[in-house]
Amino acid sequence: MSRLKLSNRARNTPPSPIRKLAYLGYKAKKSGIYIYHLNIGQPDIETPQEFFEGLRLFRHKVVAYEQSQGNEELCSAWSKYINRTLELNTSPEQFLITVGASEALVFLFMTCCDPGDEVIIFDPTYANYLGFAAIAGVNLVPVLSKMDDNFALPPYEKIEQKITNRTRAILLCNPNNPTGTVYSREDLRSLYDLCEDNNIFLIIDETYREIVYDGLKPLSILNVVPDSKRVIVVDSLSKRFSLCGARIGCLLTCNEEVLATTLNIAQARLAAPTIDQFAAAHMLEHVKPDYLENVRNEFLGRRDALHEALKQIPGVVAHKPKGAFYSLVALPVHNVEDFASFMLSQFSYQGKTTFIAPAAGFYMQNEHGVRKARLAYVLNKSDLEAAVEVLAAGLTAYLKK
Amino acid sequence: MSRLKLSNRARNTPPSPIRKLAYLGYKAKKSGIYIYHLNIGQPDIETPQEFFEGLRLFRHKVVAYEQSQGNEELCSAWSKYINRTLELNTSPEQFLITVGASEALVFLFMTCCDPGDEVIIFDPTYANYLGFAAIAGVNLVPVLSKMDDNFALPPYEKIEQKITNRTRAILLCNPNNPTGTVYSREDLRSLYDLCEDNNIFLIIDETYREIVYDGLKPLSILNVVPDSKRVIVVDSLSKRFSLCGARIGCLLTCNEEVLATTLNIAQARLAAPTIDQFAAAHMLEHVKPDYLENVRNEFLGRRDALHEALKQIPGVVAHKPKGAFYSLVALPVHNVEDFASFMLSQFSYQGKTTFIAPAAGFYMQNEHGVRKARLAYVLNKSDLEAAVEVLAAGLTAYLKK
Structure with missing residues (x-):
């Protein structure tokens, strides 16, 4: 059968940069590795x-x-x-x-x-x-x-x-x-x-x-x-x-x-x-009026914990946000997408790895994002700290390659 | 402020013919009239x-x-x-x-x-x-x-x-x-x-x-x-x-x-x-295997009841379907949309009226549908029979106008 051509617009629709590494994450999980998800804005806070x-x-x-x-x-x-x-x-x-x-x-x-x-x-x-x-x-x-x-x-x-x-x-x-x-x-x-x-x-x-x-x-x-x-x-x-x-x-x-x-x-x-x-x-x-107050306080604590932990990693420059629950972070690597794939497919630390979103997909002018990642601080503080520890270990391993 | 122009495509998107009389239906209901809905494919059969x-x-x-x-x-x-x-x-x-x-x-x-x-x-x-x-x-x-x-x-x-x-x-x-x-x-x-x-x-x-x-x-x-x-x-x-x-x-x-x-x-x-x-x-x-069997039988009974009832109305020609739960019906009026609006805004029979979908909106070549309606037989048999009775009374009143 001759090939059925799909539309140009469909072929030009970019895969979601947040979701495009999902398959690697899926494979890592199937192989038994625990994943800290900092890649997607999916809070772990309980729904009211x-x-x-x-x-x-x-x-x-x-x-x-x-x-x-x-x-x-x-x-x-x-x-x-x-x-x-x-x-x-x-x-x-x-x-x-x-x-x-x-x-x-x-x-x-x-x-x-x-x-x-x-x-x-x-x-x-x-x-x-x-x-x-x-x-x-x-x-x-x-x-x-x-x-x-x-x-x-x-x-x-x-x-x-x-x-x-x-x-x-x-x-x-x-x-x-x-x-x-x-x-x-x-x-x-x-x-x-x-x-x-x-x-x-x-x-x-x-x-x-x-x-x-x-x-x-x-x-x-x-x-x-x-x-x-x-x-x-x-x-x-x-x-x-x-x-x-x-x-x-x-x-x-x-x-x-x-x-x-x-x-x-x-x-x-x-x-x-x-x-x-x-x-x-x-x-x-x-919904109780204090629900959102608690949500805000929880994310504030996470933001601060994330930034304290990131400060310990040499070469990492993090932007401290005033709202939402994302932080853009410059990493000491040439290509964060390559590093993020490495974290999912070639690395684990005590059976765990950290899933980050390469920032290039958030820039229409991709070149500005190649060395940055978006971290979503949607995990509780101790998980966040563990995720950053794994990230730091991953960086060390990646830079030694 | 100067007028903000909306897109041509938005202004050219046709309102749903099934939903465009909804406002008249809403007003009729607010005024206390009971409506038999034959206009929309919303079955009344219980969800499993x-x-x-x-x-x-x-x-x-x-x-x-x-x-x-x-x-x-x-x-x-x-x-x-x-x-x-x-x-x-x-x-x-x-x-x-x-x-x-x-x-x-x-x-x-x-x-x-x-x-x-x-x-x-x-x-x-x-x-x-x-x-x-x-x-x-x-x-x-x-x-x-x-x-x-x-x-x-x-x-x-x-x-x-x-x-x-x-x-x-x-x-x-x-x-x-x-x-x-x-x-x-x-x-x-x-x-x-x-x-x-x-x-x-x-x-x-x-x-x-x-x-x-x-x-x-x-x-x-x-x-x-x-x-x-x-x-x-x-x-x-x-x-x-x-x-x-x-x-x-x-x-x-x-x-x-x-x-x-x-x-x-x-x-x-x-x-x-x-x-x-x-x-x-x-x-x-x-879901139990007989659920769909019962659904089929219920709609079959409704189809037959609808067609028996429609036969009694002079000038109505109904197409008897072999599947789904819609029947296209030619009505003895020049413009079914006008008649459908009349049913909702100027008519009731014992406090009730029947909401039908003009078929013109189902034809890209509208002229083929101007004198037809789509009836969804999504009500139980006795409601359907009552709806057709009201429809017949409405037709008589409309033709006398």
């Missing part, structure tokens, strides 16, 4: 009891379709949650529930952009944005933020230089994955002004909003610009409530045209999962 | 107990991401289920779990087609195929199947005439939504030969595979062509197990390149919901 309570309260005899725009109680609970935690005044009609923040971003790329249109992002960036852009046929245009500048927001002019007549939006992740940078009220205001001056959308991915340290408080773009039709917030329960597998995200905007048009796309996929939405609504209504 | 048992057995303390290709136990259980019910020999590695059949089809359009490429479908068609195509930038090319020909598969030559150098696949829904046609082994063989002769993919959506009547047995394309890299099956638990809201679908193929490339796209969206997959795996392993 109230979510499981919600699951048990689902008593319908038929698992029927939910509405395309989302479960009404969930929209209402999410709105109340945001109003309570951020002192805002959103209403449930401004929400569209999606299958994770991922789906919200794919929808927004489609709603805001025709194929070939451009969205400005900041490099390094959440790697899956590249996948969403490939799916939607959108060209991402990176503006570099630098490690020796603490990954600060680049100046207005540097960003504006990248705007063309095909630019449709700026997308910022705040707090940032993978850098952990938390952008200030002034940063957000400046970015909004830039969008206003150039008449484009501002999309803020606030997946990590509640996870901030060192006295910072959660800050939404809606605290800075509460009622602009230019602003779209993407939100998710995945990280702050350890609910990655429930796949519950949303988009939130007061732009009714964006909501109505995105709903047409959302109707084509029918609806997000019924039972997860039901349980999430129950959780948001009933 | 084994699914809820599976939910209760989920004991992890963290709702973590599932693998991008799907829960291993679910792939394995689904493979065994297919091998058992169809006497086939699939293996779990041939499966990719998706968020409903919807996501599988979007992925396949992206994997098989670049924007502007063509997929041949049969008119009338499942309306959401149009939405998936809009999302993926694919041009669907319809070949008409005719009601007075029992919606049979059009002849080889009629289909081949539509093949151009941009055609990448033929997509068939078997049993068919919205016609209820069940295609024979010979139909499938002929379609496969056509794909072979023209070197294109054959995608069969087998969502309704188990729901067939009048002595027919479930038949997969894999029973006809078990090991062609040209063939991709899309499957779903939604309809046969009353699990629409769990959003569990899959694609199944022995084409490793399709699986690997689609997995790149699937990785960008991370994973399908964890708990639903866990519960579905448990259900497929433990």
Whole structure:
């Protein structure tokens, strides 16, 4: 049979850099090696009891379709949650529930952009944005933020230089994955002004909003610009409530045209999962206020433990984040992807190894990431310390090769 | 503020014809009217107990991401289920779990087609195929199947005439939504030969595979062509197990390149919901063999009851389906969409009304559907009979206007 050609876009969709070494990890595990996973943003913190309570309260005899725009109680609970935690005044009609923040971003790329249109992002960036852009046929245009500048927001002019007549939006992740940078009220205001001056959308991915340290408080773009039709917030329960597998995200905007048009796309996929939405609504209504406080404190302790441990390794330079739970770390090797593969396929230390994410995949301009890794501090402190010990041993072995 | 332009593709994405009257239905319900829903393929049959048992057995303390290709136990259980019910020999590695059949089809359009490429479908068609195509930038090319020909598969030559150098696949829904046609082994063989002769993919959506009547047995394309890299099956638990809201679908193929490339796209969206997959795996392993037999018999009884009742209405011509749970019905009105809106917004009979789906949205060549409706017989027999009684009264009132 002659070969069936697949599409160019499919062949050009980059494999997720976070997941592409998964097969090596799988093989290592099958061979009996214990793996410390610092490669993926999958927290080990327990999901709130109230979510499981919600699951048990689902008593319908038929698992029927939910509405395309989302479960009404969930929209209402999410709105109340945001109003309570951020002192805002959103209403449930401004929400569209999606299958994770991922789906919200794919929808927004489609709603805001025709194929070939451009969205400005900041490099390094959440790697899956590249996948969403490939799916939607959108060209991402990176503006570099630098490690020796603490990954600060680049100046207005540097960003504006990248705007063309095909630019449709700026997308910022705040707090940032993978850098952990938390952008200030002034940063957000400046970015909004830039969008206003150039008449484009501002999309803020606030997946990590509640996870901030060192006295910072959660800050939404809606605290800075509460009622602009230019602003779209993407939100998710995945990280702050350890609910990655429930796949519950949303988009939130007061732009009714964006909501109505995105709903047409959302109707084509029918609806997000019924039972997860039901349980999430129950959780948001009933979760204890100190849950997130404990989550924040736990991650703060881990961040500090990770950085103390990394300091002991010669040649390692780590960026200390102000939010989220990732740290970008420069390693004393020429190619971190090669080193990460080595850790999974040729190395173990007392039957254990450490899985790290090479940072090149988080940079559109890959060369800036070749010698860096992203470490997700999603394990408890003693596991983190052990993981870094294994990493240090791995580095020594790798450099001796 | 100057108006922010949305994308052409978003503005051109058709609202789902099944869902676009939803707002009128919502308003009718709020005003206290009871609605018989014949408009949407949401069965009222109870979901197997084994699914809820599976939910209760989920004991992890963290709702973590599932693998991008799907829960291993679910792939394995689904493979065994297919091998058992169809006497086939699939293996779990041939499966990719998706968020409903919807996501599988979007992925396949992206994997098989670049924007502007063509997929041949049969008119009338499942309306959401149009939405998936809009999302993926694919041009669907319809070949008409005719009601007075029992919606049979059009002849080889009629289909081949539509093949151009941009055609990448033929997509068939078997049993068919919205016609209820069940295609024979010979139909499938002929379609496969056509794909072979023209070197294109054959995608069969087998969502309704188990729901067939009048002595027919479930038949997969894999029973006809078990090991062609040209063939991709899309499957779903939604309809046969009353699990629409769990959003569990899959694609199944022995084409490793399709699986690997689609997995790149699937990785960008991370994973399908964890708990639903866990519960579905448990259900497929433990569901009683007579569950589907009972489902089939129940729908058979409903089909017959619906058709007996429709016969009593003057001017109504109904197509009696051999599978799925939809019937296309010609009504004695000039515009069924107008009539369907009337039923929801201006009519009630003893406090009740009937919600039907205008068929125009199921035809790419809309004119063929203007005087038809799709009725989903997803209610129990006495409700169905009552729904048709209300429909008849509505017709009388509408024609008197």
